[in-house]
Amino acid sequence: MSTALQAQRREADRALAARDARIPGLNWVLDDGLLSELLGESVRITRTRYKPHTSALVAFRRAGDGAGSYGWASTTAPEHAGKLQRRADSSRKRGGGIRLLQPDDLHADVLVAVGPIDEDWPLRPNLGWLRDHGLGRLGALPAAGRFLEPPVSVLRYNPERRLVIRVPSATLPVVVKTAAHAGEAAAGRRLRQRLASHGIPVLPELADPECAAHGISASPDWGHGDLSCGDNDPAAYRAGQALAALHGMDAEASTDPTADVEDLVRQLAATRSMITCLLPGLEAPVTRLTGRLLASLGAGDPHGPRHVLVHGDFSADQVLVDGPAIRIIDFDRARTSDPARDLGSFAAVEDIADAAGAVPVAGGRQTAQLIDGYREAGGHVSQARVEAWAAFRLFLNSVDPFRNRASDWPAETDWHIRRALELIA
Structure with a gap:
């Protein structure tokens, strides 16, 4: 990461920490340098889970291979610090590796718990x-x-x-x-x-x-990478055929479009809340985008697309490849929904991977191959629905630059919002 980008990210992180005084240790788990100083070794933060005014949890990585190169750090609002203390005490009694650190000698309520993967409490x-x-x-x-x-x-x-x-x-x-x-x-x-x-x-x-x-x-372990690793038109085409077959399966239970709309509303509200917390200056475009997505996808039209079994998180990195052969993975978010949801999701992630080359329609070459294969196998989808769901995925993913510690997460988040608004104008 360049020095300029480091400075920009640090400024954005510090501004966030200043706005959330309820978590006094927040800046220590957002900044690579501060966390490294606290641990006494060089680490890089790779993943952040932030609950405003409550807690922050990060994964970090040292140099090297294996689980020993990974660890986690957590800090909370002072009233929740007892949970960190109890976990550290339990770990110590077992001979485990959770440490409770106090980065600020002047404030005893600023605590950061640190541990290895095998002391990840829920796991x-x-x-x-x-x-x-x-x-x-x-x-x-x-x-x-x-x-x-x-x-x-x-x-x-x-x-x-x-x-x-x-x-x-x-x-x-x-x-x-x-x-x-x-x-x-x-x-x-x-x-x-x-x-x-x-x-x-x-x-x-x-x-x-x-x-x-x-x-x-x-x-x-199978294949030689996934579709995100490079152009593979035959594999993308076959992925479209496989997706059509998936959407053609009978649902195990009756579908409930109302429940799907309610879940969509919850996801939009949660994302809107998080983005406006991270970057208050985006409140106006985020409000506008949320309204458009609700109007397009949350109408609950009884004559709208038939709900089918969908992957729920479909993208190029969920398609393993071995030449033209494919395997689809990671069905953790499978559900019943509009079939265009999977195609729009794929298109959005392709846009994110090539933000500089994003064209007026959602996705690029791989998305076009995917849709060709999908239609050849009997799938039916409109471009308008694909782009609406692509805008939805872009909005949900707008939190990812912050979570994944992107070098310039504010600018990347802003791009996600602007691109989503372009697609659902």
């Missing part, structure tokens, strides 16, 4: 079961050293939510996801089995019901 029980029982059930070979260390590699870590790792086995490596909530793994296991039975190209589920009961799902 800890399921990670412990994975260590003691799960890896063997999955045919994975134990790590040569400490649990989660090389040759095990961390693919994604979302603190207090989920951890995705790659573990060697006697044949292909195994990709293992551990979620804090067991219901996520159990529901995902049932859905993937159903999708496979309908010929949808998904990866086989290696986790048995006992693994799923402990929040664990797994599949063999």
Whole structure:
């Protein structure tokens, strides 16, 4: 990151911390330099979860490989500091690694809790079961050293939510996801089995019901990257065909468009609240965008598109590729909704990946190939609906530059809002 961008991000973070005096330690977990100073080692913050006036939780990374290079840090409003203290006390009694740090000697109520992945409080029980029982059930070979260390590699870590790792086995490596909530793994296991039975190209589920009961799902490592890694027209076309087949499946239960609209309203309200908290200057365009999205997508028209099973988070990085062959992954947000939702989601993420080249219509070359394959396989969708759902995904993702610690998150967030308004003008 350039010095100028560092300064811009630091200024925006400090302005946010100044507005939220309810969390006096906020700036210490937003700034790489301050957190490094507090820990006495160089770290880079990779993920932020912020609850205004309540708490902030971040994942950070040191140099190196394996879970040992990752950690988390959390700070809260003073009235919630007792929870941090109790967790640190419990960890110390077990010989765990949670530390409670006080960055400001003058203010005893400013506390930052820091710990390793295996002391992530909501994930800890399921990670412990994975260590003691799960890896063997999955045919994975134990790590040569400490649990989660090389040759095990961390693919994604979302603190207090989920951890995705790659573990060697006697044949292909195994990709293992551990979620804090067991219901996520159990529901995902049932859905993937159903999708496979309908010929949808998904990866086989290696986790048995006992693994799923402990929040664990797994599949063999497959392919050579995903669609986001470069142009692959045949794979994008096949992804469109597979998406049409997914949308053509019978829903297991009756769909309720009213419930879908209510959920959409909740998501729009939550995103609007967060963006105006992070960047108060965007209140006017965010209010305008929310109104347009509600008018376009929240009307609840009984004659509108038939609701079908959708992926719910569809994008190029959810499509693994091996030449023209594909596998669709990560059905955690599957639901019943407008089929254009998946296509618009894909288009929005392609726009985000190439913000400088965004054209008047949503998406680019891959989206065009996807829609061609979708229509060839019998899918029906209008460009207007695709662009409305693309605007929705852009709006929801407008929080991501802050969460993912983008080098210039205020400017990137502003771009998301402006692009969404262009698409739903």
